[in-house]
Amino acid sequence: MKINGQNQFDNIEEKDLEYVRSKIKETLKNSLPENVYDSLPPSGKMLRVRLAVMLFKKFFKKLSEEHIKSLVALELVHLASLLHDDVIDHSVMRRGKETINVLFGDTTAVAVGDIVLVLAFELVEEIGIEKLRKAFLKVIKMMSVGEMLEQLNKGKPISRKTYFEIVNGKSGSLFGLSTWIPSIFKGDSNNDYYKIGEKLGQYYQVADDILDFEKPEKVGKSTMLDIKNGIISYPIILAFEKESSLVKAYEKNDWKKVYNFIINNKILEQAKDELNGMITKFVQTYSWLNNYVMGIFNQFFK
């Protein structure tokens, strides 16, 4: 997703992000062979870290070294999931570079992902807060369960409810962790902040689902992956709800019929409108997230 200008994130200090990036590099460099380290995808937009930084700044005057460690761990969990996702989706490019699975094979990519995940846990262990360890464990489990459910339902015409169960695991949980972490440091005993991030993760996934129907040149990565891989995305859910006979076509792997229906019936426009509505409602409730949210979803508000 493209983001217009730095000012969209105007309340996040870039130097904090730069420091997190340098710590991530240090951690990875110390534990991976040089040729593997050099082939990792370059640092991305760090949307999850940015979100956590915003909350840290809301709760604390400045970020402590322990806060930074938790952010490094958060981004490493994200990186590990990208490495495994690229294996699963047979992706050849990630952030403009060839993927580890292409360069070194699937098995190496899985092993490197596992190592990165352990590095994240080692940092969380160093911080020494039980609730934080449990939060990370819970989220990793949710991510894996989401992955498993998605695969077990591959090619099946799932319901909206199952779709959101999968989405909450795949995307909601890690965004949820981003807003949960600062609240754990603050001493909150409930999961209210988790739910804020989880919602944002849902919108993010719906946006990603819509963009999967765009041309690869426009979004800068391979597209049409969901429908080809038998993964139900949000536009497909809407298509099923509009024309129930499509379910049969989908079950017969006639995904061209489903695709044509989506294009001919302006389903993508409908999906964008719905997403727009959800986001608008969200920022009314959490107005302090306005700039951040608009920064992520700006292309949906044209």
Next chain:
Amino acid sequence: MKINGQNQFDNIEEKDLEYVRSKIKETLKNSLPENVYDSLPPSGKMLRVRLAVMLFKKFFKKLSEEHIKSLVALELVHLASLLHDDVIDHSVMRRGKETINVLFGDTTAVAVGDIVLVLAFELVEEIGIEKLRKAFLKVIKMMSVGEMLEQLNKGKPISRKTYFEIVNGKSGSLFGLSTWIPSIFKGDSNNDYYKIGEKLGQYYQVADDILDFEKPEKVGKSTMLDIKNGIISYPIILAFEKESSLVKAYEKNDWKKVYNFIINNKILEQAKDELNGMITKFVQTYSWLNNYVMGIFNQFFK
């Protein structure tokens, strides 16, 4: 590997193992869909748990619930590694059942392995001993690094030194954890007991490497996997050391030449003799492990 009779493990109480098995079942059943749970490989010989139980009995009068939890976690880490190994090796059978990767696809098998690993960590978290958490993290990292090194060196004629580095990660570390766990509960601050298990894991891997040259009917699983997958095993190391020109053949993927050399020059017999020597020396030092070791390696002492 076949084990002759229960009396080989005469100082391990079967009811302890049965209890661990029931707790493993309970943990897995609570976290996996029924059809996935039913398709997991059945309980194996639990060599690592048996080893840990022996040491627990040496150090403590009886096993506590916390000890049992650590054993469940240990076996779950092993199960997770089997699930991932079967994906990596494209195995179709495990302990007489079709593998999860065959039944549900590679991605599901990877995700289920990840869930099982998180379940292990949740148990370790419940026990609440920092040193135990760190031990598990260290071992999972070593296992992943071993996997990565093996893959990065695929098809390459590695040295004996690199071979043992990989083996220590792949097999040594989890056996090492088995002997380390009870010593952590006992309060030992050093890693001496880790090293005992690690050595045993090395021998186990060498034995497994030798058996990979046997007929599938004899060992009850697919064989010849290493050489076909470009993985250097102990007999191949010995072949290289005896006839350096084989390195070139190997690099040209002429694995038939390497295989024929191994068969025609009694390399497997040499490997068995060497393993025999290592094991004999080992049980002289750790005589309390005699029955256990002889139980595992009995077929190498004919």
